[in-house]
Amino acid sequence: MGLLARLKAIFRARAHKALDDLEDPKASLDYSLSRLQENLRQINQSLVEVATAKHKLESQRNALATAIERYEEQARTALLKGREDLAKMALERKQFALARQEELEANIASLEQQLESLKTAQASLRTRIELFRSKKEELKAVYDSAQAQLKVQEALSGVSKELSDVGRVIQRAEERIQQMQARAEVIEELIATGTLENVLEPGMDMIDRELARITRSEAVEAELARLKREVTTS
16 A cells, blocks of 8 residues: 555544544434424424414304304394394395305314324324334443443454444444434424415405305395295294
């Protein structure tokens, strides 16, 4: 081996040793676990936020149901008193409330799907954390044992420093590969189950609004005729 090649080999060996001294496998394992726990905390927070939003929408939906019943009663009372104009106004409000109630039902269903997705992700991540925590302690014990055994073997067999460096480089490479594989699996799981979709519906243009108004007006006229028949026959 030429002088230049020997210098390069010595430099590479020293560089790998410096990296190995800076990188504590046990600290890396602890850090990986803390990152998984942080991801779980974020999922838990998202669950609370989505559940709160769903509860608010359900409260609005229940309030609308009460309002719809009130508008119906108002229209009936107005007809009994001969105020068809007031009855028509009450029925128009009822139609607006029914349309809004339908929108809320769609949004509530979307939030329910998000909740189920987050719950699935939460359960999966919790399982992975428990498995990783158990494996982490096992790897720490194995690492400590391997270090002790290596020191004994080096002392007994007089292994050269270069061979010792090669062994540590291989060990460090294997550990880093395992860590990257574990991180890739966690990221894949979070992508598959943690994505939140936008629940907002696109807005209507002028033609859609006019058609909706006509539909409501027709519904009002039909309900007005129904109430007239009920009032007349009662």
